[in-house]
Amino acid sequence: MLGKIIKHEFKATYKTALTMILSVLLVGGLVRMMDMVSFDGTIWRIIEMIMAVFYLLLLIAVPVSMFVVSIARFYRTMVKDEGYLTHTLPVKKTQLINGKLITSVIWIIISIMVIPLSLLINVKNSIYTFRDIAELLKLVFSNSTYIMDCVMFILLIIVSIMTSLLLCYASIGMGQMFNGHRLAGSVLFYFIFKYAFSFLQLFLMLIIPSVADMMNKYDTVNKILMAEDNGILALMLFVMPFQIILGIICYLIAYWRFSKKLNLE
Amino acid sequence: MDNVIWKCENLTMKYGKRQVLNNVSFQLERGKIIGLLGPNGSGKTTLIKLSNGLLTPKKGNIIIDGHKVGLETKKIVSYLPERSYLDNSLKIYQIVDLFQDFYEDFDVNKAYNMLKDLKINPEDRLKSMSKGTKEKVQLILVMSREAKLYMLDEPIGGVDPAARDYILRTIISNYNPDASVIISTHLISDIEQVLDDVVFIKEGEVMLHKPVDEIREEDGKSVDELFREVFRC
Numbered sequence: 001m002l003g004k005i006i007k008h009e010f011k012a013t014y015k016t017a018l019t020m021i022l023s024v025l026l027v028g029g030l031v032r033m034m035d036m037v038s039f040d041g042t043i044w045r046i047i048e049m050i051m052a053v054f055y056l057l058l059l060i061a062v063p064v065s066m067f068v069v070s071i072a073r074f075y076r077t078m079v080k081d082e083g084y085l086t087h088t089l090p091v092k093k094t095q096l097i098n099g100k101l102i103t104s105v106i107w108i109i110i111s112i113m114v115i116p117l118s119l120l121i122n123v124k125n126s127i128y129t130f131r132d133i134a135e136l137l138k139l140v141f142s143n144s145t146y147i148m149d150c151v152m153f154i155l156l157i158i159v160s161i162m163t164s165l166l167l168c169y170a171s172i173g174m175g176q177m178f179n180g181h182r183l184a185g186s187v188l189f190y191f192i193f194k195y196a197f198s199f200l201q202l203f204l205m206l207i208i209p210s211v212a213d214m215m216n217k218y219d220t221v222n223k224i225l226m227a228e229d230n231g232i233l234a235l236m237l238f239v240m241p242f243q244i245i246l247g248i249i250c251y252l253i254a255y256w257r258f259s260k261k262l263n264l265e
Numbered sequence: 266m267d268n269v270i271w272k273c274e275n276l277t278m279k280y281g282k283r284q285v286l287n288n289v290s291f292q293l294e295r296g297k298i299i300g301l302l303g304p305n306g307s308g309k310t311t312l313i314k315l316s317n318g319l320l321t322p323k324k325g326n327i328i329i330d331g332h333k334v335g336l337e338t339k340k341i342v343s344y345l346p347e348r349s350y351l352d353n354s355l356k357i358y359q360i361v362d363l364f365q366d367f368y369e370d371f372d373v374n375k376a377y378n379m380l381k382d383l384k385i386n387p388e389d390r391l392k393s394m395s396k397g398t399k400e401k402v403q404l405i406l407v408m409s410r411e412a413k414l415y416m417l418d419e420p421i422g423g424v425d426p427a428a429r430d431y432i433l434r435t436i437i438s439n440y441n442p443d444a445s446v447i448i449s450t451h452l453i454s455d456i457e458q459v460l461d462d463v464v465f466i467k468e469g470e471v472m473l474h475k476p477v478d479e480i481r482e483e484d485g486k487s488v489d490e491l492f493r494e495v496f497r498c
Contacts, residue, residue, distance in 0.1 A: 082352060083319075085351060088318070091367070179281070
């Protein structure tokens, strides 16, 4: 059943997702073409600049929009009228949540991966070329520390995306408590959970000595980028479990609300 | 096989402080078409939603075909809500595919035949249809399942009289000794002709549960007339 849920989630979302992703590639291509033809004149330069700025904004907006669209779909299909279909399907609640989570994570990751791909293809004199990437990969795979850092970094991104989605799911689940003000209730609980977990994470990071030391050692971006020891890995090793625990808590809250406390309008 | 398809025991439901169902207990037999009748706010929709796991009761439980409300009952209960609950952006055939995928008892040929009878094009998108046509589509999907229990919440409220007759004929033609149909409606005079039993519900309590023939013989009234008498404002 999980496979069927994922299949139908993809069917329902692929048009929106592909439109967003293709728009980035299209606008990027347009920027590249404009750069290649490059007419003289102030007006042309202004248009080029506007297009370039629009393109950069789009690069940021697409993953964010993908996230928002995923949450909006979850809200619509779990709490609004479409919930009458979703919750009467002969599937377990865990399968419902998992199916929606997996589909959303995949789309968001794809939308993030489009950023470097688009920059590589579309931007003249881009900060890196295919040759640069090959060199970078050779450097990374020659050093086990770098490999570990990269793997941990990628895992941390995936875990963070999942946790962020689950935080929203839990908030939407809790928002059902407010009859007639469910959306407002969901937003309220989102901020409550978000700030509570952020303060808890910061508190733990400050009181655990080894983590506090790492935070002092790598207190600027430059120091992080220049780090040669396993300090970054250590920091990620703290942040990751915390994110995982947070994700599990949110998952359990969402599951509890949608299985034991469901109350569709 | 136990003749009871649906029963509730000490069922209580509240929305905040408002008591919607008050310690209700009754049962319904297989192979019957049952009218769940009552004024607005009497608890009909709440009872149907509880039966489909869309609400959790404060107290008591509902047993359907020997199972508590959950995964097993969703496989055998076909539910038509009184609102539009399908994804408007989908085409009809996509929604049919979805039902076929999730429900083992879904008869896809029956669904397409009924769509054809009502001249509904499966290639059309739901959002391009009128409210009445959407309701017909929803009903077709629900009645295309070979379920043990059909729960229809206001199935004929938003459709034209000709479609109403078609719907009632469809409900009757799905009759079999193992399946029951529960219909919640205000349009009693239209639905009365197909009902076997009626349950009158008022302010969260069951006022009456009788076969329609018994009402006609003993009370000498139609169900509609009895309803107006019992629920007089």
